[in-house]
Amino acid sequence: MFYREAGQFKTNYRSDQAIFPIIQDRWFIALVLAVAFIVIPMFANEYWFQAVLIPLFIYAIAAIGLNILTGYAGQVSLGTGAFMAIGAYATYKLCTAFPDLNILIIFVVSGVFSAGVGIVFGIPSLRIKGFYLAVATLAAQFFILWLFNKVGWFYNNNPSGTITAPPRELFGIMITGPEAKAMTRYYVCLIFLSVMALAAKNLVRGRIGRSWMAIRDMDIAAEIIGIEPLKTKLMAFAISSFYCGVAGALFIFCWLGSAETEAFDIFLSFQILFMIIIGGLGSIMGSILGAAFITLLPIFLTNVPPMIGIPIATDLSKHIEEIIFGVLIVFFLIVEPHGLARLWQIAKEKLRQWPFPY
Amino acid sequence: MEFLESVFILPFLDIADSPVFFLEVVIGGVLSGVMYSLVALGFVLIFKASGVFNFAQGAMVLFSALTLVGLMEQGVPVFLAIILTTALMVVLAILIEHMMLRHLVNQEGIILFMATIGLNFILEGVGQIAWGSDVKKLDIGLPDTSFEYGDMLFNTLDLSAALIAAVMVTVLALFFQYTGTGRALRAVADDHQAALSVGIPLKTIWIIVWSVAGIVALVAGILWGTKAGVQFSLVLIALKALPVLILGGFTSVPGAIIGGLIIGVGEKVVEVYWGPAFGGAIEGWFAYMLALAFLMFRPQGLFGEKIIERV
Amino acid sequence: MNATSNAPETLLKVEGISLSFGGVKALSNISFDVRKGEIRAIIGPNGAGKSSMLNCINGFYHPQEGQITFKGETRSQMQPHEAAKQGIARTFQNIALFKGMSTLDNIMTGRNLKMKTNFLWQALHLGPARREEMEHREAAERVIDFLEIEQIRKTPVGRLPYGLQKRVELGRALAAEPDLLLLDEPMAGMNHEEKEDMCRYILDVNDQLGTTIVLIEHDMSVVMDISDRVVVLDYGRLLADGTPDVVRANQAVINAYLGVTHE
Numbered sequence: 001m002f003y004r005e006a007g008q009f010k011t012n013y014r015s016d017q018a019i020f021p022i023i024q025d026r027w028f029i030a031l032v033l034a035v036a037f038i039v040i041p042m043f044a045n046e047y048w049f050q051a052v053l054i055p056l057f058i059y060a061i062a063a064i065g066l067n068i069l070t071g072y073a074g075q076v077s078l079g080t081g082a083f084m085a086i087g088a089y090a091t092y093k094l095c096t097a098f099p100d101l102n103i104l105i106i107f108v109v110s111g112v113f114s115a116g117v118g119i120v121f122g123i124p125s126l127r128i129k130g131f132y133l134a135v136a137t138l139a140a141q142f143f144i145l146w147l148f149n150k151v152g153w154f155y156n157n158n159p160s161g162t163i164t165a166p167p168r169e170l171f172g173i174m175i176t177g178p179e180a181k182a183m184t185r186y187y188v189c190l191i192f193l194s195v196m197a198l199a200a201k202n203l204v205r206g207r208i209g210r211s212w213m214a215i216r217d218m219d220i221a222a223e224i225i226g227i228e229p230l231k232t233k234l235m236a237f238a239i240s241s242f243y244c245g246v247a248g249a250l251f252i253f254c255w256l257g258s259a260e261t262e263a264f265d266i267f268l269s270f271q272i273l274f275m276i277i278i279g280g281l282g283s284i285m286g287s288i289l290g291a292a293f294i295t296l297l298p299i300f301l302t303n304v305p306p307m308i309g310i311p312i313a314t315d316l317s318k319h320i321e322e323i324i325f326g327v328l329i330v331f332f333l334i335v336e337p338h339g340l341a342r343l344w345q346i347a348k349e350k351l352r353q354w355p356f357p358y
Numbered sequence: 359m360e361f362l363e364s365v366f367i368l369p370f371l372d373i374a375d376s377p378v379f380f381l382e383v384v385i386g387g388v389l390s391g392v393m394y395s396l397v398a399l400g401f402v403l404i405f406k407a408s409g410v411f412n413f414a415q416g417a418m419v420l421f422s423a424l425t426l427v428g429l430m431e432q433g434v435p436v437f438l439a440i441i442l443t444t445a446l447m448v449v450l451a452i453l454i455e456h457m458m459l460r461h462l463v464n465q466e467g468i469i470l471f472m473a474t475i476g477l478n479f480i481l482e483g484v485g486q487i488a489w490g491s492d493v494k495k496l497d498i499g500l501p502d503t504s505f506e507y508g509d510m511l512f513n514t515l516d517l518s519a520a521l522i523a524a525v526m527v528t529v530l531a532l533f534f535q536y537t538g539t540g541r542a543l544r545a546v547a548d549d550h551q552a553a554l555s556v557g558i559p560l561k562t563i564w565i566i567v568w569s570v571a572g573i574v575a576l577v578a579g580i581l582w583g584t585k586a587g588v589q590f591s592l593v594l595i596a597l598k599a600l601p602v603l604i605l606g607g608f609t610s611v612p613g614a615i616i617g618g619l620i621i622g623v624g625e626k627v628v629e630v631y632w633g634p635a636f637g638g639a640i641e642g643w644f645a646y647m648l649a650l651a652f653l654m655f656r657p658q659g660l661f662g663e664k665i666i667e668r669v
Numbered sequence: 670m671n672a673t674s675n676a677p678e679t680l681l682k683v684e685g686i687s688l689s690f691g692g693v694k695a696l697s698n699i700s701f702d703v704r705k706g707e708i709r710a711i712i713g714p715n716g717a718g719k720s721s722m723l724n725c726i727n728g729f730y731h732p733q734e735g736q737i738t739f740k741g742e743t744r745s746q747m748q749p750h751e752a753a754k755q756g757i758a759r760t761f762q763n764i765a766l767f768k769g770m771s772t773l774d775n776i777m778t779g780r781n782l783k784m785k786t787n788f789l790w791q792a793l794h795l796g797p798a799r800r801e802e803m804e805h806r807e808a809a810e811r812v813i814d815f816l817e818i819e820q821i822r823k824t825p826v827g828r829l830p831y832g833l834q835k836r837v838e839l840g841r842a843l844a845a846e847p848d849l850l851l852l853d854e855p856m857a858g859m860n861h862e863e864k865e866d867m868c869r870y871i872l873d874v875n876d877q878l879g880t881t882i883v884l885i886e887h888d889m890s891v892v893m894d895i896s897d898r899v900v901v902l903d904y905g906r907l908l909a910d911g912t913p914d915v916v917r918a919n920q921a922v923i924n925a926y927l928g929v930t931h932e
Contacts, residue, residue: 076471128653134471135600136653139646150637202794206802207777207784214767214778221765224727225845226753226782235788266597270475277472282769322483329476333469334461 036190041183049182050255056295057189058250063275063287064200065243070273071281072204073236074216075125079137080244080272082144085264086114087245088252089154092163096156103168103175107192107249114245115238117144122237126230129219141269145261164258176253185254192250193288196243201284203239212236213282277329280339289340297321369631383630384623391622392523396578398602398614399527400571406534406609407543407567413474415599417481418572422447423579428489440576447572448565455564519581526577530570531611543567601649606660613660621645677704679738680849680881681726686735688721688905695721696732696905703849708875708882710892710913713902714925719885720762722902723851726883727759728752740848754782758847760838762854762885768827772837775826776812779844780805812840816870832863836870843874850874852884856891864888868895893917901925 044053066080090110094101121140125133148154155163167177174180175188203209211232214222223229252259271294279290301317301324332339373380397415404412412418422443429439458477462470534540546553546563554560602621606613629641681703688696696718703709711719724730726737728747736745739755758779767775784805790798813822816836821829826837835855842850855871856864872895874880886892892899893913901908901916903925909916916922 124650124653130471132604132653135604135646136650138597138600139643139650142643142646146639146642150639199792202792202798203788206791206794206798207781207786208788208791210770210774210778211781213770213774214781217767217769218765220729220749221761221767222778224729224749224753224759224765225779225841226750227778228750239788273472273475277476316487319483319487322479323487326476326479326481326483329479330458330473333473333476334458337469 033194037187041186044186046182049186052295052299054182054186054189054255056292057186057193058247058255059272059275059295060193060288060291061196061250062244062247062272063279063291064197064284065240065247066272067276067279067281067283067287068200068204068212068243069236069240071276071283071286072209072216073212073233073240075122075233075236076130076134077137077240078134078266078269078273079121079140079144081264081266081268082141083114083118083241083244084248084251084268085145085148085261086117086241087111087248088259088264089148089163090114090245091249091253092165093154093156095166095168099166103170103253107246107253110249111242111245114248115242118237118241118244119234122234125233125237138266141266145264149261162258162260163252165253168253176257178257180254188254189250192246196246197284197288200243204284208232208235274325274329276339278332278339280341281337283338283341285344286339286341289344293340294325297324365632365635368635372631380627383626387623387626388619389517389520389622390626391619392520392615393578393582393618394599394602394622395527395615395618396523396574396581398599398606398618399530399611400574400578401599401603402606402608402611402614403530403571403574404567405603406611407546407563411471411474411608412477412571413471414477414481415571415575416597417478417485418447418450418575419579419582421450421481421485421579422572422576423583424485424489426576426580427583440580443576444573447576448569451565451568451572454568455561459564460561522577522581526574527611527615530574534611539563539566598645601645604649604652610660616660621648624648677707679703680705680740681883682738683722683726684736684738686722686725686732686737688718688725688730688732694905696725696902699735699902699905699907701900701907701910703881703883704897705881706875706879707897708871708884708895710896710899711883711885711902712887712889712892712899713908716904717902718905719902720853721905723759723853723883723885726752726849727757727851753845756845756848757851758842758845758849759851760835760842760853760855762857764831764834764838766826766834766838766841769825771823771825772818772829772840773809773813773822775837776809776840776844777805779812779841780808782845808846809844812844815843815873816840832859835859836867839867839870843880846878847880850880850882852882852886854885854887856886856888864891871895 040053062080062084065083066077069075069077087110090113091106094106094109095103098106117140121136124136128136149161155161165176167174167179169175170188173184175184204212211222211227212235214225214227215229215232215236219229222232248264251263256263275290275294276287277290278293279288280286298317298321301321305317336342397419400415400418401412404415425446426439426443429442430436434442454477458473462473534543542553542558542563543566545556545558546560553563598621599618602614602617604617605620606615606617625641625644628644629638633640679702683702684700686696686699687694699718699722711722713719721730725732726739728749728751731746736743738744739757742755767778770778784801786798786801790796794802813819816839818833818836818840821833821837826834829837835858839852839855842852852871856867859867868891871882871884875882884896896913898911899913899916900910901919901922908925909919909922911919
């Protein structure tokens with residue numbers, strides 16, 4: 001009853017094109033943002049920041065990146081991990097080579113590097129489609145990680161082979177390195193996510209987003225109405241890799257602190273792919289929901305059963321997690337290929353009629 | 359300079375220096391290639407018949423091997439264990455058809471592919487819970503001794519593996535080409551709905567295909583498992599089968615074999631002779647890069663069918 | 670009936686086009702022209718090569734022989750997106766809409782070539798990007814108005830009935846403001862009323878916008894009613910070329926349709 005759009009007429013195209021045309025939606029988003037920016041930091045503790053929220057935001061950024069490539073543009077990619085690695089290693093090299101350069105600029109430049117490599121590995125997409133393309137991205141995944149592993153220059157030849165985030169400040173506050181507080185890092189990631197999600201939403205509802213979806217739905221027809229396939233696909237690869245690169249940089253610099261190439265392996269690529277399948281292909285909101293779901297599930301599985309009296313051993317719970325993921329993926333693909341995002345929309349539509357049955 | 363030398367000159371000198379060793383490396387590659395071919399074969403079967411790219415093939419290999427070992431550990435005699443595992447794979451095929459494929463008739467390839475990724479995780483999880491996740495030794499009585507012939511070292515296990523694979527592949531190739539069921543399978547691969555409308559029992563066909571693929575998976579699992587122990591890396595082999603399929607073409611049974619051999623030999627040779635120049639572990643990506651090159655210049659592989667798109 | 674100037678200007682000329690697929694000759698030495706502002710029908714029994722002819726005109730197929738002159742420029746081959754840039758738009762026999770998008774979005778993709786702002790502005794959705802989006806939204810809405818499909822503008826096209834989908838596809842082609850509109854069986858599978866609507870739209874487009882139209886159609890009454898001139902193909906060869914009355918009386922055409930055996 002309270003969720004009705006009756007009476008909300010749009011008098012010009014501008015308001016019709018708004019991201020959240022329905023007023024109730026706007027209130028809801030405002031609420032979510034308020035909670036994220038104000039409420040949570042008041043109550044969350046170190047554990048929640050470090051184990052749940054920060055990775056959630058970072059995965060969400062990567063998921064948005066992958067969704068742009070796979071969900072909107074229809075190009076299957078299994079190389080997400082590698083593109084995140086590029087962002088991380090580029091940030092590392094830039095930080096160590098230019099100690100005075102502003103860390104924000106470094107993050108953005110690393111994203112650009114990642115975009116550049118993404119374009120290179122996207123070139124095959126003109127001739128290859130579907131899961132054949134997935135193989136090309138696998139080549140990227142394995143080759144790039146091998147490169148970072150073998151060529152000492154990438155990790156400044158330090159004997160352990162890991163890269164560690166050097167401490168860096170922004171506006172006088174420490175945001176990376178051991179001194180950086182969890183809350184600071186939380187805000188950095190939250191701001192990046194908010195800005196990048198908004199940018200992504202703007203892109204997908206405009207000309208570029210439509211050309212991506214046209215290529216995804218029927219690339220022959222798209223070409224015939226004038227959309228250039230190679231340019232469009234490469235743009236998708238570039239922007240997607242940019243997002244993954246930034247996510248990778250934040251991964252090391254604002255979350256883990258240090259890592260080896262294993263952190264970016266094929267299993268990470270699969271994880272992000274699951275996030276967008278469950279969350280909803282072709283949906284920005286879905287990417288965030290999927291990231292939330294997959295980040296929270298293991299926490300749920302380790303914490304809830306003991307609370308209701310069923311203890312589960314750690315490796316058993318890991319296997320159960322795997323099974324649940326698998327089942328959910330198959331379930332969503334069968335029942336609702338548009339994932340949680342669509343379920344959310346359906347729920348909203350039901351809400352419009354509530355409490356009436358129709 | 360030294361690097362260039364080690365890439366363009368030294369490897370060839372090494373080969374010329376000791377042709378016998380080179381032959382040994384090649385043969386080792388052939389044998390691992392045969393393994394890849396077997397797994398790729400499972401893919402080809404399912405793809406040919408249903409157009410589904412079964413990402414879960416690797417998991418099926420692992421699952422079948424785990425089940426076999428698990429049964430044998432419980433004291434079940436080898437012969438019976440194999441029969442039981444085969445039956446289980448057939449049941450699995452029926453379940454897959456019933457719970458998954460039926461609902462995804464005529465969806466696009468990407469959706470099916472991702473569904474099989476999900477299937478992969480389910481099988482892995484279940485297999486590991488049921489039978490534990492440590493490495494297991496699999497011994498079904500295949501002879502495993504080494505002997506010398508001329509100057510080269512051979513191993514009976516590897517040879518039996520190659521032989522079994524060869525037989526399997528021949529039987530399957532003949533089956534596809536010359537039987538009525540084989541023809542029905544090819545019709546289904548082309549167009550599910552059209553096949554349905556000429557009365558081909560889609561359900562039955564899919565069950566047959568997945569069962570056969572399951573059996574192929576079991577054979578692959580036995581052979582790999584006996585050689586290397588049953589463990590996780592079997593799943594990554596599924597990933598390696600992708601380049602094999604690209605080289606050989608997704609719809610060709612002989613293609614799967616030749617593709618597997620090329621990748622197997624290629625990997626070994628490149629790793630042994632060119633590996634040192636690059637710091638080793640080239641095997642990890644060589645197959646994919648090769649596949650990538652093929653995709654650029656000959657997307658249908660060596661034997662696959664060229665797809666003409668009509669509007 | 671339909672506007673043509675005193676000295677009819679040729680918009681499209683097709684000369685000596687031959688097209689084969691493997692061993693099958695789809696088109697043999699086809700030549701005809703299309704005048705600016707006219708409605709030209711291509712008819713013929715099934716398999717005559719009509720769709721192939723359209724595909725050659727918009728660059729999707731590349732004929733082995735012959736050349737095509739459009740707006741004064743002659744070429745033997747071009748890519749589909751170049752054809753689009755030059756002002757050729759088309760619809761397809763088996764609807765080629767973007768099923769995952771709404772009607773409005775589909776029509777907006779037709780405006781794609783006219784939208785120029787780069788991705789940075791788009792990401793911000795301010796200034797030039799926003800103005801451009803509004804401008805083209807208005808153009809798309811004009812097309813939506815014209816085709817009377819306002820109520821379905823936000824519906825995903827995959828859910829629309831066949832007749833409406835065909836109309837949306839026409840809308841997408843019109844959104845590009847083409848000089849030459851190629852319609853491949855725009856009325857296939859429609860009932861009588863839908864056909865009348867479609868005829869009305871086609872005639873209006875030709876009348877009000879002056880768009881030149883080449884259409885493939887099986888319904889003879891439609892063809893005779895709305896076209897200025899007709900080309901008849903059979904087995905990839907040109908059988909007749911002229912006004913509807915002339916073509917209707919042509920013996921070879923009558924034979925083709927009634928199925929007299931070929932020597």
